[in-house]
Amino acid sequence: MQNNAKRLLIALLLISLCLTGCAKPRIVDDVHLVQAIGYDYYKENYLLGTITSPVYSQSAGSGIMPPKSDVMSVVVKKGTEVNAELESESEYQLEPGKLLVSLYSNEIAADGLFQYVDLLKRNPDIGIVTNLAITEGSAKEILEGQYASDPLISEYLSNMFKKHATNNFPETNLHTFLYQYAGKGMDPFLPLIKKENEHVKIIGIALFKGDKYIDYVPYSQAFVFNMLYQSFSKGNYAVPLNASQYVSIENISSKVDYQVEPRGKDGRHPIVKISVEENGYVRESASVLKGKHSIPNLQKRLAKELQKNGITLIKNFKNLRTDPLQIGSHVRSFQRHWSEAAWMDYYPHADIRLKVKVKLKHEGITN
Amino acid sequence: MKWFSKSQQSMREKQLENIYTMLEGSGDYISKKHQLKKTAIYCSFIRTIVDTDMLQRDILTPLIQQSEGTTLEELRTSLPFEEVILTDDVNTIKEKVLQGHVLIQLEKNSEQGLLLDVKAKNDRQVSPPEVEYNVLGPNESFIESLDVNIYLLRKRLPLPNFKIKEVTVGKLTKTRTAIIYIDGLANEENVNTVMQRVTAIEYDQIIDVSFISQMIEDDHNSAFPQLVDTERPDRVASSLSEGKIAILVDGSPFALMGPTTIVEFFSAFDDYTLNWYIASAFRLIRLMSVAFSVLATPLYVATLTFHYQLIPKNLLATLISSRMGIPFPPLAEAFLMEFTIEVLREAGVRLPTKVGQTIGIVGGIVIGTASVQANLTSNVLLILVAMAALASFTTPNYRMNNTVRLIRFPFLLFAGLWGMYGIACCFAIVVAHLLRLESLGRPYIEPFFPLRIKDLKDAFFRLPFSKQKLRPMLLRPQDPGRVNTQRASKKHDIDD
Known part of the structure; x- marks a missing residue:
């Protein structure tokens, strides 16, 4: 009996070896890795899709030759996949599994991004931390460009986004976009980039209403945005001393706390109280910080400025009826019967208060 | 009449x-x-x-x-x-x-x-161990004479209840075989198991103790050795005092010990001569090198063949450019390299020492540079294979060492056919096999399954002697305590 079972098992194992044709091998040097993809409008209902993939050359004994960027573009009908159309031109199978960045032109984003993001979402090969970004102008132009710092635009952008996520900029990727898009009481945001000569520059935070791009926060206000959005560290911000002089502050920690009075004064409308605590130090200063510019004065000034800018930012968001700071979601966690429709009606004239406290721990070595 | x-x-x-x-x-x-x-x-x-x-x-x-x-x-x-x-x-x-x-x-x-x-005594001198070498600790090893070997044990354990049961096995060789244990300490069931299995041996020649080991093991078809063989009398003495049973054979400079667990094959005698946390660190290094040795090339093959998504983007350039222009798929490439290493090792063992130097040169030049320059293999794989070979040699026990080296071939094959899934399958088979395996009727992967927290004191880590007051539960010793607790509690400093 046991013998028979064993024989059966061995037979099954041997048979299963014949099934191995089912798993399609994708040997890493025999595929074309699509690392960046860009979408532009071509004309009505047609898109211009651009992909880049790295072309590595053989290492000649010692060291690695820098890879080259292979850029391919194709005009496709809306809703079809760019990769599939480009198979006819590529030497190897195109594989999107190492997709690092996906770019969308501002025109495309303004018409709604979800149908494109959906393609990424559905493909199990594509990682959830793929970076998304909106381009001011053509995405193809950015992907085709030659850049001094990195021969591969995909790595250049991916490294740049990664670096920004550790200081002034909140983290954005496919996951955050989908979360913010699907979540209640919040709207997504993505970095907005632009090509400038030999570099790509982040010019701001693109704001969305639903999946439609509507406006952006300029890069200079990214610190303020991030300060309101999350607790973070290692951001930097410049405070003007006077018309020509600035003091650069680096923050050690920034803590944001949302408190909501669910019923408010009238018993119906909530009051949102945002309190921010900044701990920082002076990193760069043109003059000796004394008298009018002494540290206590500087703290007050910075607090005032951050508060003012923050309130302006929130006011703008209210006017745009977009909620990238997820204030709705914060209110929802304090209110029992929260409804999105009711909140969106109230949001443009919601009572949102901001209080910023600043503490500068040191100013470095001065004479 | x-x-x-x-x-x-x-x-x-x-x-x-x-x-x-x-x-x-x-x-x-x-x-x-x-x-x-x-x-x-x-x-x-x-x-x-x-x-x-x-x-x-x-x-x-x-x-x-x-x-x-x-x-x-x-x-x-x-x-x-x-x-x-x-x-x-x-x-x-x-x-x-x-x-x-x-x-x-x-x-x-x-x-x-x-x-x-008036038997002529032409035995060789007791010499330092050659297979199980260690830096600190005693430097004696067994020789081919059973009497001398027993002497080496007896002088370490001057006990009246040091028991030697002698039987003769082998129809032609009439080999004197001694089953040694400490009476009143070793579990009688274990002793009976060994006695019964040894006396039941029916074979014409018993040249070495490894013959016995292969005949009395619980699973003859297992790749894993189920009895420890050692050439160190100090190690045998220490095992005997834990409650293990040793088998010595006249004419063999090795002793068998059992019951044992898989962990013991990865513990060296230096684990006990060094401070406990240093010893534990080295034992962990050894265990990690085993995992590395078995899994490194299969993971490389699986990742490069099926799961390119897993490669970090900064490693892509290194991997792809080193594989550029290589005409084989990763599986064939890895098999070729592993085979070469095994051939070199086997040749190194078989060659007389005087010719042995050539192996180093041939190996160094052939696989070191030529195969990379000829585009037959990638640099990265070469490093992995060499590291895996090196890591496999950290296993102190020679028989386990062979197991570790061979077991990666099925892993490699399955990785090449099914990717990570294949590795998982292979892993599951090995684990299932280990779960079933026994050493003299005792569970082989004991402190982990069945989980016995108290025996973990000498598994991944070797805890200090003050924590080793009990003998391993695996052996079910008749006397489980190592120390006289009354006396230990009375211990005080000189200035108290």
């Missing part, structure tokens, strides 16, 4: 005749007459295995010069030997003469005789 005893008598005479004719047939059998003061004796022995100096000095000289006895009984008392056998049993005579005894008789080829042990 007279006819019966008569026929028995004639049968015995016939047997006797047979034996002496058989012995005389071999060229080194000597039977010589010596005249004593009052009687003559016949002295028979096999020249090649007898110490003839001793024979002349200690037996013949005193007999010829001094002895006045006329019977064997009288001669026996006059000889300064601790053991003199007076026998009329034909089989004993045959056995002892063949083992190096001298036979003294009054009549040539009669059935009665004195047997004296």
Whole structure:
């Protein structure tokens, strides 16, 4: 009996070896890795899709030759996949599994991004931390460009986004976009980039209403945005001393706390109280910080400025009826019967208060 | 009944005749007459295995010069030997003469005789261990003589309950096999298991203890050794005092120990001579190198063949450019390299030491540079394969070492066919096998399954001796405590 079972098992194992044709091998040097993809409008209902993939050359004994960027573009009908159309031109199978960045032109984003993001979402090969970004102008132009710092635009952008996520900029990727898009009481945001000569520059935070791009926060206000959005560290911000002089502050920690009075004064409308605590130090200063510019004065000034800018930012968001700071979601966690429709009606004239406290721990070595 | 005893008598005479004719047939059998003061004796022995100096000095000289006895009984008392056998049993005579005894008789080829042990002692000296080398600690290893080996153990364990059970196995070799344990400490069930299995061995030759090991193991088809073999008497002594059972064989410089667990194969004696956390660190390094050695190349193959998504983006350039232009798929490439390493190792073992140096040069040049330059293999894989080979050699036990080296081939094959899924399948098979495996009826991966927290004190980590107050639960020792707890609690500092 046991013998028979064993024989059966061995037979099954041997048979299963014949099934191995089912798993399609994708040997890493025999595929074309699509690392960046860009979408532009071509004309009505047609898109211009651009992909880049790295072309590595053989290492000649010692060291690695820098890879080259292979850029391919194709005009496709809306809703079809760019990769599939480009198979006819590529030497190897195109594989999107190492997709690092996906770019969308501002025109495309303004018409709604979800149908494109959906393609990424559905493909199990594509990682959830793929970076998304909106381009001011053509995405193809950015992907085709030659850049001094990195021969591969995909790595250049991916490294740049990664670096920004550790200081002034909140983290954005496919996951955050989908979360913010699907979540209640919040709207997504993505970095907005632009090509400038030999570099790509982040010019701001693109704001969305639903999946439609509507406006952006300029890069200079990214610190303020991030300060309101999350607790973070290692951001930097410049405070003007006077018309020509600035003091650069680096923050050690920034803590944001949302408190909501669910019923408010009238018993119906909530009051949102945002309190921010900044701990920082002076990193760069043109003059000796004394008298009018002494540290206590500087703290007050910075607090005032951050508060003012923050309130302006929130006011703008209210006017745009977009909620990238997820204030709705914060209110929802304090209110029992929260409804999105009711909140969106109230949001443009919601009572949102901001209080910023600043503490500068040191100013470095001065004479 | 007279006819019966008569026929028995004639049968015995016939047997006797047979034996002496058989012995005389071999060229080194000597039977010589010596005249004593009052009687003559016949002295028979096999020249090649007898110490003839001793024979002349200690037996013949005193007999010829001094002895006045006329019977064997009288001669026996006059000889300064601790053991003199007076026998009329034909089989004993045959056995002892063949083992190096001298036979003294009054009549040539009669059935009665004195047997004296004058075996030549041509054993080699006790030397430092060569297989299980360690830096600190004792430097003795077993030799081919069972008596010397037992001496090495006995001097470490001067105990009245140090038990040696001797049995003879092997139809032709008649190998003396000793089963050693500490009575009152070792579990009797274990002792009975070993005794029963050893006595049940039915084979013509037992040349080495590894023959026994393969015959009494719980699963003969397992790739994993289920009994530890060691050449270190200190290690055996320490295991005996834990309650293990040792098997020694005459003619083999190794001892077998059981029951054991998989962890013991990865522990070296240095684990106990070094401070506990340093020892634990090295043991962890050893365990990690085993995991690395088994999984490194299969993971490389699986990742490069099926799961390119797993490669970090900064590693892509290194991997792809080193694989550029290589005509094989990763599986073939890895197999080729692993095969080359194994061939080199095997050749290195088999080659005489004087020629052995060539292996290093051939290996270094062939796989080091030429195969990379000829685009047959990638640099990255070469590093992985070399590291895996190196890591496999950290396993202190030679038999486990072989297992670790071979077990990666099925992993490699499955990784090449099914990717990560294949590795997982292979892993599941190995784990299932280990779960079922037993060593002398005790679970093989014991502290982990069944989970016994108390035995974890000497598994991944080797905790300090103060935490090792109990003997391993695996062995179910009759006396589980290592220390006298009353005395230990009384211990105090000198300034208290």
